[in-house]
Amino acid sequence: MTTASQPSRPIDTGKAHPARVYDWLLGGKDNYPVDEAVGTQLPREARDAARQNRQFMHRAAAWLAGQGIDQFLDIGTGIPTEPNLHQIVQGIRPTAKVVYTDNDPIVLRHAEALLVSHPDGVTDYIEADVREPEGIVRHARRILDFDRPIALSLIALMHFITDEQGAHDIVRNLVATLPSGSYLVLSHAASDLYPELAAQVTAEYARAGIPLAFRTRAGVERFFDAMELVPPGLVTATEWVTAPATSVPEGSGVYAGVARVS
Template structure:
């Protein structure tokens, strides 16, 4: 099967389509549903956790826009469109989405039809290719002004061999003081079923997932000023509703500011 000019392997699960299934979407194949259901068996709270992670994205974008005047967002590994997309939470901002899955890209083109091309853009690029991402994002974003880099549940798709901390450093090195890093990451040290689930998922997907502990996730913010309450479970990052507070997400998250 092809989507646009790129092939889609319907026999191998893809993390973006697995998430789509968990979120109630229809852009997934039997193998994606198989992996998603298997993950739910090992880690029953995973679907609620995915929703909690989306709520974290919305709260952080809203906070940065309202409290810090951020009007530029570089959202890498955005996945399939769902509720509370960055450009919806901060509609008066410039947003660049980045992903490299052909189905995600197809939806992005439909999503952006009719949108102001100067305000919202979508790049087909891999997170590891930071130079290209920064170069092409500069067509929409002004890197002479603060930018918030959004890495929402994407760094677990980067193995230790690919040095995710170096990727974060390269992205932040291109930004001016007053910029932000918003990051969430599935945790290996919160719910006991996650280790088994991650191992089983890795047997069925091309992408190898690396879930990390609190210390490893916190290290991605080295050199940045953490906003309160620091690196915590995403439901504990400035919760607004009771649903936020009680969400069981096994995901660490935080927001860091680039100092002068």
């Protein structure tokens, strides 16, 4: 079953949006010239980071489904790019339920057409902002059973939320709604791995009116406070693998981790 909330705002094609810039970086076509203008000014490594981030999501989602997790709340979904999270997890657990959330109306338009659930599962979508977590959780409770483990997915999202906007408190409050045995899946751009590139990316987004808050490893680790990081812990996106690596991982400026809620 696939359901979706209706968009409440018109699509603003005059201002770049993170989901559409990310789509451009991944080679997608669902973006506007204003988004492409930002993407073309970013260093080549930004495209690598987008690809690495997406691949981490695939690996983490498959691992969680393999652990028996069949409920997912994915905030900051982005424009659908196959395979999307529900396709990964429902390929392993056909009855899995996935609630997607993003704050760009164009994402909902594409979600309605592309986020088609497995017949035995559920795929739902809500247009909402992570800075208003209460509304997200209220909607998600209509689909997900908050008495059973849930995977909360925040992929390449929280570096768009500044400390002044309470980034760590937002995640802490979201995690507090989850039952024991749930998981937090999070990836986040690093400020300390490739500082010059991070500064360049931050400056280009700022010119487009999009503030960024890249963080150090310690700053990203704070999102996992009071949780148990699963192996290999908090590492770069390319290092997050659940089987022994057979080669040296590609360099990455993105931190990634999965942690269990106790």
